[in-house]
Amino acid sequence: xxxxxxxxIVIVDESPIxxxxxxxxxxxxxxxxxxxxxxxxxxxxRIYALDPDVILIDLENxxxxxxxxxxxxxxxxxxxxxxxxxxxxxxSIQASVDAGVSAYIVDGLKKERIKPILDLCISRFNxxxxxQNELDRAKSALEDRKVIDRAKGILMKLKGLTEDEAYxxxxxxxxxxxxxxxxxxxxxxxxxxxxx
Amino acid sequence: MTGPLxxxxxxxxxxxxxxxxxxxxxxxxxxxxxxxxxxxxWSNVRxxxxxxxxxxxxxxxxxxxxxxxxLGHVKVPIAAPFNLGLNGNAITVxxxxxxxxxxxxxxxxxxxxxxxxxLARVVAKRRKSGAEPLTFGMTFPFSTxxxxxxxxxxxxxxxxxxxxxxxxxxxxxMVESLASGHVDAFCVGAPWNSVAVDLGVGHILHxxxxxxxxxxxxxxxxxxxxxxxxxxxxxxxxxxxxxAAEFIEQPHNRAEAAxxxxxxxxxxxxxxxIQRTLDGRLKISPDGIMREGNRYLLVGREGAxxxxxxxxxxxxxxxxxxxxxxxxxEALKAAMGVFRPDLYDAALGRQAKPTEPSGAIGAFxxxxxxxxDIAGHLAAFKIGHRPS
Numbered sequence: 001x002x003x004x005x006x007x008x009i010v011i012v013d014e015s016p017i018x019x020x021x022x023x024x025x026x027x028x029x030x031x032x033x034x035x036x037x038x039x040x041x042x043x044x045x046r047i048y049a050l051d052p053d054v055i056l057i058d059l060e061n062x063x064x065x066x067x068x069x070x071x072x073x074x075x076x077x078x079x080x081x082x083x084x085x086x087x088x089x090x091x092s093i094q095a096s097v098d099a100g101v102s103a104y105i106v107d108g109l110k111k112e113r114i115k116p117i118l119d120l121c122i123s124r125f126n127x128x129x130x131x132q133n134e135l136d137r138a139k140s141a142l143e144d145r146k147v148i149d150r151a152k153g154i155l156m157k158l159k160g161l162t163e164d165e166a167y168x169x170x171x172x173x174x175x176x177x178x179x180x181x182x183x184x185x186x187x188x189x190x191x192x193x194x195x196x
Numbered sequence: 197m198t199g200p201l202x203x204x205x206x207x208x209x210x211x212x213x214x215x216x217x218x219x220x221x222x223x224x225x226x227x228x229x230x231x232x233x234x235x236x237x238w239s240n241v242r243x244x245x246x247x248x249x250x251x252x253x254x255x256x257x258x259x260x261x262x263x264x265x266x267l268g269h270v271k272v273p274i275a276a277p278f279n280l281g282l283n284g285n286a287i288t289v290x291x292x293x294x295x296x297x298x299x300x301x302x303x304x305x306x307x308x309x310x311x312x313x314x315l316a317r318v319v320a321k322r323r324k325s326g327a328e329p330l331t332f333g334m335t336f337p338f339s340t341x342x343x344x345x346x347x348x349x350x351x352x353x354x355x356x357x358x359x360x361x362x363x364x365x366x367x368x369x370m371v372e373s374l375a376s377g378h379v380d381a382f383c384v385g386a387p388w389n390s391v392a393v394d395l396g397v398g399h400i401l402h403x404x405x406x407x408x409x410x411x412x413x414x415x416x417x418x419x420x421x422x423x424x425x426x427x428x429x430x431x432x433x434x435x436x437x438x439x440a441a442e443f444i445e446q447p448h449n450r451a452e453a454a455x456x457x458x459x460x461x462x463x464x465x466x467x468x469x470i471q472r473t474l475d476g477r478l479k480i481s482p483d484g485i486m487r488e489g490n491r492y493l494l495v496g497r498e499g500a501x502x503x504x505x506x507x508x509x510x511x512x513x514x515x516x517x518x519x520x521x522x523x524x525x526e527a528l529k530a531a532m533g534v535f536r537p538d539l540y541d542a543a544l545g546r547q548a549k550p551t552e553p554s555g556a557i558g559a560f561x562x563x564x565x566x567x568x569d570i571a572g573h574l575a576a577f578k579i580g581h582r583p584s
Contacts (some may be wrong), residue, residue: 022478041378044363062366065336068268069364094247117414 144182151185277539284493312352333382409558441496503535519581
């Protein structure tokens, strides 16, 4: 690598959306040489062919262990070091594990050049996790609504209630049992299946 | 007695004592509040243990040693007060490689020397015909699987660094990689060998017990400084794991143990496959041939759970043999110091001593292991890394 040129960064991530978010962030920050690998087959051969300066991998990826093979002496390639080897910055190591990302850096790349890459990575991973949570919440809210609507229908039919009365009954039962209204609705659906 | 503990594990049958200790209530009975955290890679387990996100972990024994020596990674001294299992790995080969080895073999196909010599002939033929070198999958550079594969093939004259390719594969990808032809063989723990056989894509060639009579596999690992600050917690953990190991080793408990382990948030494979492993009844070929391996996986019986520093020395010797570590008396001492029979004895007293003497490794090739003369021991092997 030319010491002052933009380091070549490989992102190993099976989530295309997260990789895209990270890649965009890196490009905006002026890191132009970014390659995303989403296919884990022959991972090491691809990495050797790309010869990157920095490798970023999400911690949910079992192929992280494959990368550890790069430390083996028998390989005649540049040997990367793991971010965790440098204990001088415990806070950023902790932050990266919390965010769910790990970095491998080829020996010789200056520390002050790594820091902005890792910081950006951490903030983008956290942003993605937040998005994912919101999406999951929205999805489960939608699921709940469907379940509640069906439970309301059952109550209306069996007990001759209006829609509003059926909802009030669900809600008061949920409060009394200290459960979510969606859970009560689900148990009504289950019970009605069983009693069919 | 203590705050909640977070303990990492990889979904493998040799995490049995740890998982059963928690899910069957042996840990709670010791006053421990344990949350088990399922992990996807050994690197994650190691790093999370190192930085304190985990209080303890199910860990590859060689990773505990490498971490303590600072090999290839940050140096964090580890203490291993309990062996979670001995043996338990197997070497599985593709149907094509199995046929090639069987056509070259002379002698008993369960004899590892016979298969290793046959492998050497297969390798030589492939080289002559210009075929790609064979590729073997294993789980981690610092793994028993790596050393067991190397020990076996080198005994037959195959140089693992020159004649074949060894690649790291995460255990859940092993079977798929064998089926797709990405690898020709692999060495991995349970249940993956049986899964490959059941799917018809592999033959179990050897149980590791064919290669080494007593091979330390996974340990219960804690940071050394943490163990010094929390001796009572360490002792309670050891007792809970020991009770769990005793429970698992009772044949009438195996079905229940297998059900606990099969849970989706634990190992997440069929209970029947897990029970086959615990019972040592293995289907070794897709056409249904069975093999009884009463030493397939030892969870606590025969004193298997008590750490033996000679086993740590043997693993360190393998690191030296294959160029991962340099040889020094200090490193040997540090490696042996990872295995802590003293902590085990302090927790359990004399009740759980092994039935076999220390140092019973029982390798099928080479001289008996001598922890006091590693250089001399390694000199007896033709193939290996020679320090310049």
